[in-house]
Amino acid sequence: LLFVNSASLASLTRGTGPKVVRGDPAGKVQSVSHVAHHHHIEAPTISVSDSSLKFTHVLYNLSPAELYEQAIKYEKGSFITSTGALATLSGAKTGRSPRDKRVVIDDTTQDELWWGKGSPNIEMDEHTFMVNRERAVDYLNSLDKVFVNDQFLNWDPQNRIKVRIVSARAYHSLFMHNMCIRPTPEELENFGTPDFTIYNAGQFPCNRYTHYMTSSTSIDLNLARREMVILGTQYAGEMKKGLFSVMHYLMPMRQILSLHSGCNMGKDGDVALFFGLSGTGKTTLSTDHNRYLIGDDEHCWSDNGVSNIEGGCYAKCIDLSREKEPDIWNAIKFGTVLENVVFDEHTREVDYGDKSVTENTRAAYPIEYIPNAKIPCVGPHPKNVILLACDAFGVLPPVSKLNLAQTMYHFISGYTALVAGTEDGIKEPTATFSACFGAAFIMLHPTKYAAMLAEKMQKHGATGWLVNTGWSGGR
Known part of the structure; x- marks a missing residue:
């Protein structure tokens, strides 16, 4: 080992x-x-x-208590809040940097991946990747210590992926401890060679004069080497979403559909998938006290049914309240990572309404912290596929039953409206589209995922729905 x-x-x-x-x-x-x-x-x-x-x-695979000690001792800006969570700062970057993400183009990926207009995949060559990889590895080797996590992705045991995360911060190690599936001691002993490795040297910048670089930040993905390199950003969400992009490539190669969705299950075993962009109610609707939570964000649909890719939840915390979202509120306890929140200097009570660091404040916690979570996070084939749109123009009806062709159309469109206040400068409702309700993370052309969704819905008798969580009846 x-x-x-x-x-x-x-x-x-x-x-x-x-x-x-x-x-x-x-x-x-x-x-x-x-x-x-x-x-x-x-x-x-x-x-x-x-x-x-x-x-x-x-x-190596430290416990949360050990990682707390490391963060408090050695990482400036780390504090224990009044409820026992670890509050940390991600530095200058408080969100993802999609314009700095690169994917190695080679003979295989040139034909398989989605490139060009509308695609999230910006190319780089193998040589430049190796330059950045060497820079990251040399930086990590220069440190007194590094953190290594060996964990899993995908709760479906037949299609589990082994991942290794090498990082320089306890914050990053605890974040991935929470977000990936945690191995048992026996599984760890027989872990073997990982299927994918992340080198997180985010505290160290890339060389902006290197070819393909546009800033001091670079998130580089090499599918042939099964490696990812992070330079110039300490935002932990880059690791989570980087691995999600990898799953959007690896799973379809096995005829498994990877989905940016919430998922829950009723007491009779009826599974529902919820697709939606930020602010459409995906998390709210999938977290239902009368149903079991399979997962809040990333899933696979295989011949075995549905499975959560992750072992944790990454919840938005801005304006969080006990009354509106009690499950998330109660999950913020010992072991949870709180990113970029503001708290009282004396009592350490968090002010969730404070946006002075960022509006993108987050909590990362193990899914077991949600009382009605279904462990293991797997379920039978979905009965209902629900596409959510917050339509501020009042055009879409409240609920629409869709046939397969309509489901594919709305899935590829990924429509919602940005409402005033959701983003800086938005004063009037603005239409926005994100293919497959997650265009920032997909690797193949959107039609490939849509065709797989239609095939699985038809095979297993799932019904498609379009639900308007915004306004109806015109403006």
Whole structure:
């Protein structure tokens, strides 16, 4: 296992990885053996890294309590709130940077992926990816310690993906601990080689003079190498959505439909999928006290039924209240990461109405923190596919039953309206469209996902609905 961690951090130029040791670099050497024994990992002898400057401690799959200690001790801006959550800051970037995302174009991806106008995929070549990868790995190797998470994506055991996240911050490690599926000790012992690896060197910028770079931020995806590199942004959502993009490529190759949707199940086993852009009510409608929550954001639909891709929830916190969203309110406790929130200096009580850092304040917590979550997060084939649109123009009827062709049309369109106040500068309702209700993350052409959705709905007898969560009857 430790050898594999060392290999993950190998410099391609030097061809070796650092000698790694399990434990806290500030602690005593003896404690390393104790911690390693506790996790059934043989502790290696301390040696120097491949840069010959220092040894690198690998903090491997730490518990939330251990990650709290690391964050409070070493990461400025980390605090424990009054309810026990860990409040952190993501630095200058408080949201995703879609214009800085790059995908390696090669002989395979050139034909398979969606490129060009309207596509979220901006190309880069293999050489530039390797330049950025080396920059990230060299930065991580220069640190006293790195955090490594080995976890899973997709609750369907037949189609589970093994992911490794190498990062420099406890905040990032705890975020991914919550958002990915957490392995048992036995699964961790037999984890083997990951299917995909993220190198998060977000505290270090890319070189803006490198070809294909447009700023000091770059999020680079190489599907052939099964690797992702993050430079110049500490916003944790880049890791979550980066892996979601990967699943939008890997799953359709197995004839499995990847979906940006909420999902819940009734007591009789009837499953509903909810598609919708930000502000359309997707989270509100999928979190129903009378139904079991399978997941709030990312799902797969295979021959086995539906399954959540993730092991946690990433909820918006702006103007959060106990009365309106009690489940999310109560989930903000020990183990939860609170991103970019403002709190009272003395009591540590969070002011969810404060937008001074960003409007995009977030909470990341394990799905088990939701009382009616269905664990494992899988269900039978959906009976209803519900497309949500917040229509501020008052044109769409409140509820429309759709045939397959209409469902595909509205799924590809991904329509909603931005209402005044949802974004800066929006004073009048503005129509917006996002293919498959998640255009920022899809890798293939939208029609491929729509065809798969229609085929699965027809095969399993699912009904399509268009629900207007905005206004009806004209303006």
